[in-house]
Amino acid sequence: MKSVSTILFLLSVLLIVGAIWNTLALKRPGFYPPKQVLKKRASALAGGGGILLLVAIILSSF
Template sequence: MKSATVFFFILSAILFLGTFKYLLAYKRPGVYPPKQVLKKRITALAGGCGICLLVASMLSYFL
């Protein structure tokens, strides 16, 4: 089960970095994907990051 916990922690870190990348693109003026699309991507990645972090925390705490 340690490998599953590590997997979810790594996945949450990757999703966090993706969220940060799109957040920086959202702040720049004149970027190609419209701001609405970037906002949807940011919320999707942040939600996935939160869920993976929650699952990893629960796995590491209970097992």
């Protein structure tokens, strides 16, 4: 169970870092994907990272 929670923690960190990367890409001028696409992608990555983080915390408590 410890390895599963560790993997989930790592995945949640990767998703949250991806969300931060996409949020910072909104500030860069001339970045290709439209801002609406970047906002949707960042919110999806942050939501997935948050959910995985909660699941990992719950699994690590057992």
